[in-house]
Amino acid sequence: MPAYSDKVMDHFMNPRNVGEIKDADGVGEVGNPVCGDMMTFYIKVKDNRLEDVKFQTFGCGAAVAVSSMTSEMAKGKTLEEAVKITPALVAKELEGLPKNKFHCSNLGAQALQEAIRDYAKKKGVKIEGLQEKGGEDEGEECEVC
Amino acid sequence: MGNDEKPERKVYLDNMATTPVLPDVLEAMLPYFRQVYGNPQSIHSWGDEAREAIEKAREQVAALIGGEAEEIIFTSSGTEANNLAIKGLAQGQITKGKHVIISAIEHFSVLHAARTLEKAGFEVTEVPVDKYGMVDPDEVASNIKKETVLVSVMHANGEVGTIEPIADIARKVKEAGVLFHTDAVASTGTIPVDVNKLGVDALSLAGNEFYGPKGSGALWVRKRVRLIPLMDGGVQEGGRRPGTENVPAIIGMGKAAELAVQDMTARNQRLSKLRDKLIKGLPAAVEHVLVTGHPTQRLPQNASFCIEFIEGEGMLLWLDREGIAVSSGSACTSKALKASHVLIAMGLPHEIAQGSLLFGLGIDHTEADVDYVLNKLPPIISRLRQMSPLYAKFMKEKR
Numbered sequence: 001m002p003a004y005s006d007k008v009m010d011h012f013m014n015p016r017n018v019g020e021i022k023d024a025d026g027v028g029e030v031g032n033p034v035c036g037d038m039m040t041f042y043i044k045v046k047d048n049r050l051e052d053v054k055f056q057t058f059g060c061g062a063a064v065a066v067s068s069m070t071s072e073m074a075k076g077k078t079l080e081e082a083v084k085i086t087p088a089l090v091a092k093e094l095e096g097l098p099k100n101k102f103h104c105s106n107l108g109a110q111a112l113q114e115a116i117r118d119y120a121k122k123k124g125v126k127i128e129g130l131q132e133k134g135g136e137d138e139g140e141e142c143e144v145c
Numbered sequence: 146m147g148n149d150e151k152p153e154r155k156v157y158l159d160n161m162a163t164t165p166v167l168p169d170v171l172e173a174m175l176p177y178f179r180q181v182y183g184n185p186q187s188i189h190s191w192g193d194e195a196r197e198a199i200e201k202a203r204e205q206v207a208a209l210i211g212g213e214a215e216e217i218i219f220t221s222s223g224t225e226a227n228n229l230a231i232k233g234l235a236q237g238q239i240t241k242g243k244h245v246i247i248s249a250i251e252h253f254s255v256l257h258a259a260r261t262l263e264k265a266g267f268e269v270t271e272v273p274v275d276k277y278g279m280v281d282p283d284e285v286a287s288n289i290k291k292e293t294v295l296v297s298v299m300h301a302n303g304e305v306g307t308i309e310p311i312a313d314i315a316r317k318v319k320e321a322g323v324l325f326h327t328d329a330v331a332s333t334g335t336i337p338v339d340v341n342k343l344g345v346d347a348l349s350l351a352g353n354e355f356y357g358p359k360g361s362g363a364l365w366v367r368k369r370v371r372l373i374p375l376m377d378g379g380v381q382e383g384g385r386r387p388g389t390e391n392v393p394a395i396i397g398m399g400k401a402a403e404l405a406v407q408d409m410t411a412r413n414q415r416l417s418k419l420r421d422k423l424i425k426g427l428p429a430a431v432e433h434v435l436v437t438g439h440p441t442q443r444l445p446q447n448a449s450f451c452i453e454f455i456e457g458e459g460m461l462l463w464l465d466r467e468g469i470a471v472s473s474g475s476a477c478t479s480k481a482l483k484a485s486h487v488l489i490a491m492g493l494p495h496e497i498a499q500g501s502l503l504f505g506l507g508i509d510h511t512e513a514d515v516d517y518v519l520n521k522l523p524p525i526i527s528r529l530r531q532m533s534p535l536y537a538k539f540m541k542e543k544r
Contacts, residue, residue: 004462012462018532029534033496036456036476036484040534056534058499060458060477064532 004061005095011065016072019054026122028114030107037063037104041071041111045119050074050082055111062101069094070108079116083129085109152468156514159470160446161303161331161505166397167356173400174358177393185390186381195392202399209402210329210348211339212365218382219363219395223330223351224254226364229375229386230326230347231258235267235295237371238324242292243267248280248309249490250302255328256486259297268292277439278307278491286317295324300338300348303331304474304487304503305438306447315344324370330354330362334405335412335446346370352394356508357401361394412508416445419506419515423448426519431526435497437488446507451493452500454536455529460502463525469518474501496535 004012021042031038037059044052053071057064070090074082087105091097097105113131120127157165166174177198183191185199203214220226235245247259249271259269270288274280280298289296296318301308311327318325326347329338333348334355340348347370352361366372366385378387405412420443428434433453452460457473464471472478474485476499488498504518530536 009462012459013466015532020537033494033499033535034484036495036499038534056532056537058454058496058533058535059456060475061462063456063477064459 003098004065005097007093007095008062008065008097011068011094012061015057015064015068017052017054017068017075018056020056021052021054024054024115026115026117026119028111028116028118030111030114031059033058036060037107039063039067039107039111041067041115043074043112043115043119045079048080049078050076053112059107060101060104062097062104063107065094066090066097066104066108067111070112074112079119079127080129083113083116083127083131085112152466154514154517155468156510156517157470158504158506158510158514158518159472160507161354161503162472163353163359164356164507166353166358167401167404169404170357170397170400174393174397177396181392185392186379195390199390199392199395199399202395202402205399205402206350206363207365209338209406210333210350210365211341212348213368215383216365216368217363218366218386219361219390219398220386221360221391221394222362223252223328223349223354224362225375226349226351226362227252227254227328227330228258229364229372230328230349230366231255231295231297232262232375233372233385234324234326234347234366234370235262236373238294242294244270244290244292244294246270246272246285246288246293246296248272248274248285248298250274250278250280250304250487251297251299252303252328252330255297255299272298274307274490276492277442278302278305278437278487279439279442280309280314282310282313282317285314286321289318289321289323293321293323295326297326297328299331300327300329300343301332301336301444302438302487303444303447303505304485304501305449305491306444307439308332308336308442308444310442311343311345319344331447332444334401335409335416335444337409340365340367347372352398352401355401355405358394358397360391361398363398408508413445415508416506416510419510419512420445420448422512422515423504423506423518426515427522430519430523434526435493437491437493437501446505448504448506450500450502450504451488451497452502452526453497454500454533454539455526456499457501459529460500460522460525463528464522467521467525469521472503472505474503475499 024042055067057067091105185196333350353359457475458477484498
């Protein structure tokens, strides 16, 4: 078994905010099955705040825990605050990730950003700190969770 | 269940990774640490006693595979035996040519040894397998050419349990006058293995796959076949594997071989019954579960599946909490972060291969152990599916 922290195990076994938001304001999908991890984030925005965040994840324990933690960190934040959630912050909140699972923390933040980008595009709004399309090129060479 | 609760039962179902050491095996080994500790090469009674013991073990191991004692080379593992076979046999024939044939589903110790040969100027052909992981003997034969010096196809695949038609392959390879090696690490000790009936020139085995200790392995090489050693050193194992013999491990492997010969039929019957219960039971309890490997030509201890829409590591973590140990060929569970090359070679799409789950049954298991798994696994699968985007997509499309 990978050496997961208690926090990771807790978020893996009792993930927060699992599911789909049917009338989501933004949806972000990252990963692919070749690499072994796929995440979909759904956001509901009200008054520029993330009123609700939900996710679906296909992947390892770390991928599930990262999704869960990212959703928890994002919920209630303004969009400007939410785009500042970095992989390193997620990993820190999870009390660390095993070395070869560190990449999982990228996926959570990426999926959230994608969902916010989707929202911004639909609404035609600009969000400070939101990067242009991250252009992650997922070929055969993947960093896997 | 909560994080700190003790599981109701402990079921170790990872016997393809390694088996535990049987009590009789341990008993046989113990004197060789503190009492009979001489170097088998030494010319005194301490050495004599150790030497006689390893020669007895050599006979026990030879009896398990139908070979002769003097054809056994003890190694440190199945991996070493495979390396010695691939590199040592190919290099031993180098004057005849530099082409080697292996199958696409070999263990890494064969696959990577062949890649090392490639770097040294050999040409390597990988023959494909069908959807059951079966190698076609004609496919092997059609790849043999003038320069071919070695063919290696595993006796059985540990990941999916498929037993290869080794006797047929060996016959065709021998007709072409080429050496044939088989990696029998996954099969030896569980199903009958006879080097003469199989018609092979070399065969690898590992003690820890049949209730012997880790650190024990052997390569059987037919008499008069030229083999270049991997290491240089002294005269141990006829100079083909120098280095002071790991006496306790060798004794343990010998005892384990003796017990395997004695109990082969009983083990086989018991394991097959439990395997069939698991192979029938899981797809009956859960939808969208594929059995991987061959339906009938299959190791009695192996039950392997792909659980659609979810990934293996999540299942392993949950099962471990329930006291159940299994393996997976998913990318996330591998240190190399790649889905099993065996499942991919069998033509399974990556997203299916990620849901791989491998059960290696043991000789002490009972029906109650299998029932426990069949009881604990379905809710884990359904829990993980509830959070899977692939499952959500599938259900939507279904509607």
